Amino acid sequence: MTEVSAAGQGVERQYATHLAQGRFMIQQCAACARHVFPPRELCPHCDEDQLAWVAPSGQGTVYSTTTVARKAEAGGDYNVALIDLAEGVRLMTCVAGMDPATVCIGMAVRTQVGEGKDGPRVVCVAIAGSQG
Amino acid sequence: MNYRHLRGKTAIVGVGHAGLGEAPGYNDMELLTRAAHAAVKDAGLRMQDIDGIATSSVSASMWLMSVVETLGVRPTYIDGTCLGGSSFMSYILAAAHALESGQCNAVLVCYGSAQRTSALGRGVITNARKVLDPQPYEAPYEPMNPPSSYALAARRHMHEFGTRREHLAEVAVAARAWARLNPEAYSRDPLTIEDVLAARRVSDPLTVRDCCLVTDGGGAFVMTRADRAAALKQKPAYILGSATAVWNRQISCMDDLTVTAARQSGALAFDMAGCKPADMDVVQLYDAFTINTILFLEDLGFCAKGEGGAFVSGGAIAPGGRLAVNTNGGGLSCVHPGMYGVFLVIEAVRQLRGQAGARQVADAHLALAHGNGGTLSSQSTVILGTADTL
Ligand SMILES: [Zn+2]
Numbered sequence: 001m002t003e004v005s006a007a008g009q010g011v012e013r014q015y016a017t018h019l020a021q022g023r024f025m026i027q028q029c030a031a032c033a034r035h036v037f038p039p040r041e042l043c044p045h046c047d048e049d050q051l052a053w054v055a056p057s058g059q060g061t062v063y064s065t066t067t068v069a070r071k072a073e074a075g076g077d078y079n080v081a082l083i084d085l086a087e088g089v090r091l092m093t094c095v096a097g098m099d100p101a102t103v104c105i106g107m108a109v110r111t112q113v114g115e116g117k118d119g120p121r122v123v124c125v126a127i128a129g130s131q132g
Numbered sequence: 133m134n135y136r137h138l139r140g141k142t143a144i145v146g147v148g149h150a151g152l153g154e155a156p157g158y159n160d161m162e163l164l165t166r167a168a169h170a171a172v173k174d175a176g177l178r179m180q181d182i183d184g185i186a187t188s189s190v191s192a193s194m195w196l197m198s199v200v201e202t203l204g205v206r207p208t209y210i211d212g213t214c215l216g217g218s219s220f221m222s223y224i225l226a227a228a229h230a231l232e233s234g235q236c237n238a239v240l241v242c243y244g245s246a247q248r249t250s251a252l253g254r255g256v257i258t259n260a261r262k263v264l265d266p267q268p269y270e271a272p273y274e275p276m277n278p279p280s281s282y283a284l285a286a287r288r289h290m291h292e293f294g295t296r297r298e299h300l301a302e303v304a305v306a307a308r309a310w311a312r313l314n315p316e317a318y319s320r321d322p323l324t325i326e327d328v329l330a331a332r333r334v335s336d337p338l339t340v341r342d343c344c345l346v347t348d349g350g351g352a353f354v355m356t357r358a359d360r361a362a363a364l365k366q367k368p369a370y371i372l373g374s375a376t377a378v379w380n381r382q383i384s385c386m387d388d389l390t391v392t393a394a395r396q397s398g399a400l401a402f403d404m405a406g407c408k409p410a411d412m413d414v415v416q417l418y419d420a421f422t423i424n425t426i427l428f429l430e431d432l433g434f435c436a437k438g439e440g441g442a443f444v445s446g447g448a449i450a451p452g453g454r455l456a457v458n459t460n461g462g463g464l465s466c467v468h469p470g471m472y473g474v475f476l477v478i479e480a481v482r483q484l485r486g487q488a489g490a491r492q493v494a495d496a497h498l499a500l501a502h503g504n505g506g507t508l509s510s511q512s513t514v515i516l517g518t519a520d521t522l
Pocket residue numbers: 029030031032033034043044045046047048
């Protein structure tokens with residue numbers, strides 16, 4: 001567990017710094033023990049401000065999914081998904097490495113840090129053999 | 133908290149619109165001004181009588197001051213809250229408080245957008261908003277918003293309740309059938325379920341026919357206290373109940389994509405009005421996307437959660453169906469200039485006055501108008517009634 005730096009940076013910057021170093025981090029509240037994402041200054045569950053960065057297990061399940069239509073010359077269709085992590089938080093991401101139309105609700109996925117258009121981002125890959 | 137004493141104490145006494153559909157050569161403020169003028173005139177008032185202003189814009193953060201300056205009024209009451217499309221309904225309860233307390237005597241709620249024909253392209257506005265109002269935890273995935281957020285909700289609803297693609301299409305087809313009765317509606321060509329399914333894909337499962345129009349248009353309405361309303365030109369539409377609820381902004385921060393904050397706003401509005409969904413003669417629901425109508429029918433209590441798809445089947449919300457929903461043709465087929473909320477109120481008022489022409493619902497005494505904003509983020513419900521419902 002990495003303690004929150006008191007060095008005067010907001011959580012958005014801290015999150016981005018972790019991500020730039022290849023780490024996907026979420027927060028955990030020292031007071032109520034619940035996990036928090038997206039990053040917050042205050043725990044939205046108990047309003048305490050002692051939120052520490054923790055590395056999630058990376059295990060998740062697709063909560064919902066959509067295929068965004070895009071012209072082939074612009075890169076073709078792509079996936080946008082909401083993933084529920086084992087820690088009980090949800091994030092928007094995309095399931096990579098497969099036909100976007102075959103991503104389905106309930107599918108088991110694992111997070112990894114990938115390179116996006118504007119820098120590093122969290123993407124997901126399906127766990128082999130998982131059924132939607 | 134109890135504001136039931138406000139039931140029936142205020143009324144909408146004037147409505148107006150301008151430039152519905154395409155208004156080339158006009159800007160947002162000009163369309164707003166034309167609509168405001170029409171609404172004030174409709175009430176039999178003068179702009180000098182207006183001492184309350186409520187308005188917002190999707191692009192200008194200090195819009196209200198520009199509106200006050202343009203209209204030349206000196207308001208004692210202002211509300212510039214922006215909750216997206218539902219803003220114009222959210223103004224109603226606050227205005228009722230202000231009118232009843234004597235802070236003001238006539239509130240003008242107004243909106244205008246030249247979104248369709250504006251020289252300033254939508255791409256420019258979208259990019260500016262990304263900078264001025266960032267959503268850094270969603271933006272890297274390039275959701276095509278708003279459609280992708282509603283597509284995620286639709287997909288989840290289909291998964292949990294067996295809602296079918298055809299159910300969503302029913303909503304668009306019903307809206308179009310109403311629009312065909314409304315000479316002011318923008319899209320009036322025949323539309324079938326097959327047409328909706330075969331239309332251009334946008335963000336699966338939604339096609340372009342599941343998505344609202346992009347039009348120009350201005351809309352406005354005027355509220356006064358009930359005692360004054362009765363002496364004015366038009367038959368008043370009394371405010372019986374209203375409430376607004378916000379639970380989240382981003383779709384990724386919504387707890388359950390099948391349950392909206394309309395559950396809260398609807399319950400509070402019905403409680404204040406002292407009536408129930410089955411009492412409603414006509415219903416206007418913010419149909420930015422076809423899934424909205426299904427979600428709001430459920431969350432407002434017209435049917436049980438998960439049964440919205442079945443509820444709309446077989447033309448049940450089309451003309452001649454079991455419930456008159458979106459009688460102007462809605463955001464899907466009538467008009468949708470960026471934020472649509474004000475037009476829901478205008479149509480509800482026209483139905484209660486009996487001025488809706490070929491689409492008039494017989495004996496309409498109680499009307500519900502429900503607004504939505506953002507990506508299923510804000511919900512605002514208003515229940516209106518004629519004098520015999522007081
Ligand atoms: Zn906590």
